Amino acid sequence: MQCSPPGTYRGAIDVLTKIVRNEGFRALYKGATPPAVGWAAIDSVLLGSLHNYRLFLVRQGMTEPTPGSGIQRLTLFGHGIAGLMAGCTSAFIATPVELLKVKLQLQSQRSVAERRFKGPVHCATQIIRVQGIQGLYSGFTGSLAFRVNFFWMFLSFEALMRGFTSLSGTRFEISTGSANFLSGGLAAFSYWIMAIPADNLKNRMMAYPYPSPYPYPSENTTVSRLSLYRTARDIFRRDGYSGFFRGLGPCLLRAFPVNASAFFVYEGVMRLLDAEKTRH
Template identity: 70%
Template sequence: MERFDTIKTRIQCSPPGTYRGAVDCLLQTVRNESIFALYKGATPPAVGWAAIDSVLLGSLHNYRLFLIRHHMVEPVPGQPGQQRLSLLGHGIAGLAAGWTSAFIATPVELLKVKLQLQLQKSVQDRQYKGPIDCARQIMRNQGIFGLWTGFTGSLGFRSNFFWMFLSFEALMRSFSKLRGTRYEISTPFANFLSGGLGSFAFWFMAMPADNIKNRMMATPPTEPRPSFVATARSIYSMHGVRGFFRGLAPCILRAFPVNASALFVYEGLMRLLDAEKASPFA
């Protein structure tokens, strides 16, 4: 899926007229830099994504528990005396989890973006020889906090986990209403579908902030660190409203399988852990 992300980043951050669309970006990249160019910037997320998702989903669970303890609950239909976290509570937990994960995600995404935007085929011709060299150059010019360039953009982008987890829960509740009918589906399959469909809500809402975030991160370390508002104004002045949705097509192509699989596994593991806690032999 890193191939789609490289195309998305280049479409978002390249000067106007560089690419006619996602397919043209793909063809130019492969023709000028080889097929392996699609994997530029793959190392930082390969190393850091496990930590980012662990923080995201781990904090999500704890924020849900916190909100339940503070009575952000509603009755469960058909189950007198039972309560569950409200849909708004699921959204707020997703928002808080997104903000929490931004502290780890920002340096990882910063290195990824800078490596993805190097158009040179030969490693010797590139400004950054790899993620470690990239981090060193950033810190040399901007100090340790230079690794958090684009942090406000990352916060804006990750705020949209509000929509991701609110829509996931809303879809799961809709699928649960099919129980006992000819259209009933299993809980794991409902998790899979809800994760994939919920990702569409996430990306449609998050795309403007993703464009701003990546533009902020693409700024050379020798230049002043850009602000969220100034970057948004720059995008609007060059591309208009459509500029905030550049790169949406590659995101939609990868969104369903990636997020459907992730939430299928996460929810399955949570059910397994709950079953072990309830077992008298645990």
């Protein structure tokens, strides 16, 4: 929806029906390999650095007393800053992975033999041959702009967790695991609402030169990389402000189950390992 030429699709349902009709059900899983492999590393860096940034900010005094106990804890703003820095750190791994995913998903040929890229390894090889290793970082500034919005996710998650904690001792009290699940899912809504403009920028930068075919390597082959400013200008000229929010519906549909499950597992593992805590 974000990268295809204007008029290609009328909405998410139209995308679904056209992909299945023209390419088959399996086409819904195009580009699955890069995130299936790469997101393990991306999320490890994201959440591992998040934890360490939280501890760093605690040591720097960005704390407040916990109501009832007086124990110092990281402030809500500190949780947001830790999320922002973790998002920027993970962008160095996320950019090549998401670039390959975008390139593979935009190929609409039904037969694999007709596609420019046969798979993620072949795609990476062709990009490097044409643009060099730096070609794998096309859209890096867009990726940074997108991932700084983890500020909102982790700030919202902590705020929601504190809200659920305040229900302790009342008939609305829920378990810590349930609070993690609900907080993670709800925090994802604030994340995507804030991040979707940058997501459009990032994906369109990575899709370039689509819909023109990606050139075959030759001595005269050159592929420029779009700047963040030029991409934003082109979106506004073509679609106005609404163009920056294209694809928000599908992102919100997946946001709750994906992130609720992720936070439930992450927070559960942290408790299981008895890791040093920034939340009391």
